[in-house]
Amino acid sequence: MRKIFYNSGIRIMFLLVFILLVHYSYSQEKTIKIIDEKTELGIPDVHYHYGEASGFSDNNGNILLQLTDDTELFLSHLQYGKIAFSSDEVKNLANEGVITLAQSSTYLPAALVLVHPAAGNNKTMEFSVQHKLAHDAGNLLESVPSISTIRKSGAYGFDPVLRGFKYDQINLVLDGSQTASAACPNRMDPAASQIPINMIAEAEVLKGPHSLRYGNAFGGTINFKSSTPDFKEKTKVVGRLGTSYESNGNIFRTEGVAGVAGPKVDFRLFGAYSTGDDYTDGEGVEIAARFNRLNWGGKLGVKLSQTQNMGVLVSNNIAKDVDFPALPMDLREDNTWLVNASHSAVFYDKVLTSWNTSLYGTMVDHLMDNYDKVLDPRMVDAITDAETRNYGGRTELRFDFDKSYLYAGADYRFESADGYRERTMLMGPMNGKVFTDNVWQDAEINRTGIFGEWHIAHPGFQFVISGRLDINSSKAKNPDPTFEEIYSDLESSQVHPSVSVGGTRLFNENFSLGLWMGMATRSPGIAERYINQFPIGLDPYEMLGNPDLDPEKNNQLDLVFRYQTAKTHINVNVFTSVLRDYISSEIREDLQPAMSTSPGVRQFVNIKKALMTGFEAGWTQQLSSFLSHDLSVVYTYGKNQKLDEPLPEIPPLEIKYRLMGNFTGSKVKPEILFRHAMKQNRIAESYGETKTPAFSVVDAKLSWLINSVFTMTGGVQNLFDEAYYEHLSRSVRGAESRPIYSPGRSFYATLTISFL
Structure with a gap:
């Protein structure tokens, strides 16, 4: 028992x-x-x-x-x-x-290992539903502190200016590699106007010559990132449809996406159409602002395996009958194709952890004329037919080590421009004669570069070393005889390095201080080298390219202060750029303009010394669970040290304040934006620049997320009908030269239906 x-x-x-x-x-x-x-x-x-x-x-x-x-x-x-x-x-x-x-940028290039320090100071702008309805990416970028735009039209072709840097001084790319060159000598079609906005997820703004992975970042990089494939567990139809109307200018916009997403394939067709007419400014004056823009295309994403993706994007942008009151011609038609293909792969348990490669082609065909211009007397009919071609590719490897990681790769860009202006004389002894001007001289530039960016992490410190080496060669394949008489050699080949070293000291979880030192060298662009007596600058002088130009050099220092808590974020960035061989222009008294309406000819030249310095300060605070606000102040000071006068086209000090609400579980979001620009007294009189008065503008909007499918937004721009114009707005050509004033009060409404 x-x-x-x-x-x-x-x-x-x-x-x-x-x-x-x-x-x-x-x-x-x-x-x-x-x-x-x-x-x-x-x-x-x-x-x-x-x-x-x-x-x-x-x-x-x-x-x-x-x-x-x-x-x-x-x-x-x-x-x-x-x-x-x-x-x-x-x-x-x-x-x-x-x-x-959180999704990293373009698959893996900005992958994170613990903390990813930004090279210098960067700003990311996510594209909301309302953004995707916009027809000009340059206009959208104005919401980013430190970015203004040059305006030659009331509603189209806004050209970004970042901290006073503009045109080829800014590296503007799509998905880290693809570029577009303006075929119009007057830049009616800047690269920003060619971006397929409704397929963009966000725009990354990298300030200064500190991140050199995406190309020669002389003054900064603006990288538009298209949406990544969204593979589904089961195959399903996806789509989105949006439309909006704006009262001042009778502006109608619509955009849509439709496709099929499954475990291995994500295919989407997209399209957007926008049209608008003349608007009235705050004084009731009508401003020519007619435009028509159609963008359509498709994007395919294929999951080759659990470690590899392939993507193809095709986009066609067509703009027709766009008014440019500040230019001698209007845009008749601009037809642009963008094609790119990409491949991304990751590798596990290896030092080499990713490999990303892309190839692209951009074809721009541009036609402009003066047929709709009111000229009294009309002495000449003029039409310009031009084209640009961009081809290139980029490959990048990432290596992960114990306490650091390294990006290394190479890229190639080919850029060409060709086109002619045809002038038919209507008066005087030459009545009936036709003259043909070789505007671009079939010029081309080849750029080949290698780059690397090394991120190093230590307790309390984060360091980044970035560098690239570029080989730049150019030539004019069909030079104008008059141009050849001025210059003995029309070909150029230059090798120039760029390097940036910087880091951030993390004092505690709230406070950090960063110091970034960069040196970038930029070869002149096609217009600066080969434009053949065409008025493309701030004043009506005809510009003459100069193939003998030396590369520009930017020696820049950025000091970045950050303070952050759970509800408050303060960021201050002070920068100084010491510029050598800065590319500007001077009047050539010995050359006669091709057009009698032009006062003379300006030739691109190097200035030995120039200076840009300034600051950006931002403060964001969560006031309560349903209320937040942010404040930003930006200022840039530019000086031509040769002429002892300000650099042209530098925007004034600007203040923005935004108050935002968040109610009923983030379904109702009101917002008020106050913007004040100071008077700009620092002007380049040698360029005919004039002072700009100060102004204040208030905008208001209300967004309502009705449910997971429907979203409505309504608001008013320029609530108090202020009569104002931006310092970078050009003046209307004609007997009465008047700057292009911004629109007066305008009401708008937006509706979006989404099944994505």
Whole structure:
């Protein structure tokens, strides 16, 4: 009896121990769901490495971990990059059951490992539904502090100016590589106007010559990032449709996306159409602002495997009958094709962790004339037919080390421009004669570069070393005989380096201080080298290219202060650019203009010394759970040290204040924006620049998320009907020279239907 009881007790004891061990084992096994930061949906195919275990998340984003002590978790994904978690962080995440990831830029190039320090100071602008309805990306960029635009039209072709840097001094790209060159000598079609806005997810603004991965960033880089493929667990139809109307100018806009997304393929067709007419300014004066813009195309994303993606984007932009009151001609038609193909791959458990390659082509055909210009007397009919071609590619590798990571790669860009102006004389002894001007001289530029960017992390410090080496060659394949008489050699070949070194000192979780030093060298662009007596500048003088120009040099210093808490973010950036061989122009008294309406000829020349300096300050604060505000102040000072006068086209000090509400679970969002620009007294009189008065403008809007499908936005721009114009707005040509005033009061409404 006792023996039986004894044996039974032993069995029960062993059974209890076994149950406890099994329970302990299973208690250490945790399921964690990996979700997208914005959509909060599970992310499939996330590669994980935890001790001896590795694998991929399932279709719902779940991974199963057998928790152990002192073991780090490593996650990798083609679109979300790489991130590491310490053993303590893993335990906390396991208790919460969720890991949240944010998409990195263009698959993996901006992947994060712990903390990714920005090279210098950058600003990211996410594209909302209302942004996607816009017809000009340059106009959208004005919402970014430190960016203004040169306006030659009331509604189209806004050319960005970043801290006083403009045109070829800014590296503007699509998805880190693709470029477009204005075929119009007057830049009616700047690169920003060619961006397919409704397929853009965000625009990244990198200030200064500190991030050199995407090309020669002389004054800064603006990188428009198209939406990444959104693969679905099950094949489904996706789509979005938006429309808006603006009262002042009778502006109608519409855009849409339709496609199919599945586990392996994401294919979308997109289109946008906008049209507008003349508007009235705050004084009731009518401003010529007619425009028509159609953009359409398609984007294909293919998941080749869990580690490789391929993408193709095709976009066609057509602009017709656009008024440019500040120019001698109007845009008759601009037809642009953008085509690019990309391949991205990640590699697990290797030093080489990613490889991204892209190829692109951009073809711009441009036609402009003066047929609709009111000229009294009309002495000449003029028409210009021009084209530009851009081809290139980029490849980049990323290497991950213990406490640092390195980007290394190469890129190539080919740019060409050709076109003629035809002038038919209507009066005088030459009545009926036709003259043909060789505007672009079939010029071309080849750029080949190699680059590297090394990020180094130490406790309390983050360092970035960025550099590139460019080989730049140019020639005119069909030079004008008169141009050849001025210059003995029309070909040029230059090699120039660029380098940036900087870092951030993290004093604590709230306060950091960064110092960035950069030196960039930029070869002259096609217009600066080969434009053949065409009025493309601030004044009506005809500009003459100069193939003998030396490269510009920018030696820049940025000091970046940041203070951040849970509810407050303060950022101050002070910069100074010492410029050598700055490209400007001077009047040539010995040359006669081709057009009698021009006062003379200006030739591009180098200025030995110029200076730009200034600051940007921003303050964002969460006042309560439903109210926040932000304040920004920007200023740039530019000086031509040769002529001892200000540099032209430098915007004045500007203040922006925005008050935002967030009610009923983020469904109702009111917003008020106040903007004040100071008077600009610092002007370049040698360019005919005039002083600009100060002004204040108030805008208001209300967004309503009706449900997950419908969104409405309504508002008013220039609420108090202020009569004002920007300092960078050109003046209307004619007997009465008057700047292009901005629109007066205008009401607008937007409706969007989304099934994405």
